[in-house]
Amino acid sequence: MKKTFQLKSAMLLAFTMLFASVTFAQNKPAESPRDSVSAKIGKSTISINYGSPAVKGRKIYGELVPFDKVWRTGANEATVFTTTADILVEGKKLPAGTYSFFAIPTATTWTIIFNKTAKQWGAFKYDAAQDALRVTVKPVAAKPTEHLVYKINSKGFTLTWDKLTVPVKIK
DSSP states (O other): OHHHHHHHHHHHHHHHHHHHHHHHHHHSOOSSOEEEEEEEETTEEEEEEEEOOBOTTOOTBTTTBOTTSOBOSSSSBOEEEEESSOEEETTEEEOSEEEEEEEEEOSSOEEEEEESOOOOBTTTTOOGGGEEEEEEEOOEEEEEEEEEEEEEETTEEEEEEEEEEEEEEBO
């Protein structure tokens, strides 16, 4: 009987520890949490869903985000851009739809890319043949921002992270 009690006690302790560790793991905040922003510009509702990484003391542009290479403009899954109506992005037509959103940053300009394959993990399977639109914009210096953030206003949207803001005009 004593051995049965000890076995049951050991099993209860093991179960409690397992439950506590699973619960703790589920409550831990994500390293790069998903975020989204949505607003109307003209007749279209624009939505951007993205992973929001942190700087964490790292050098971002030119290192973590290399120059002259496709970047997913966020963390983990590719950023998803949706427009409910046709829009002009930097003066070029983008049809209504849902796109993955990439960029090719350089030290002075960024190529902004709207890709027809909306659901992608990172940029690992990025295919330029699926690009719906590419435009070039100029980043501007900004106050340091720890987490990547997108904002939408009446003129378009911005991507801000570290010490840069990348404005993209929409009509």
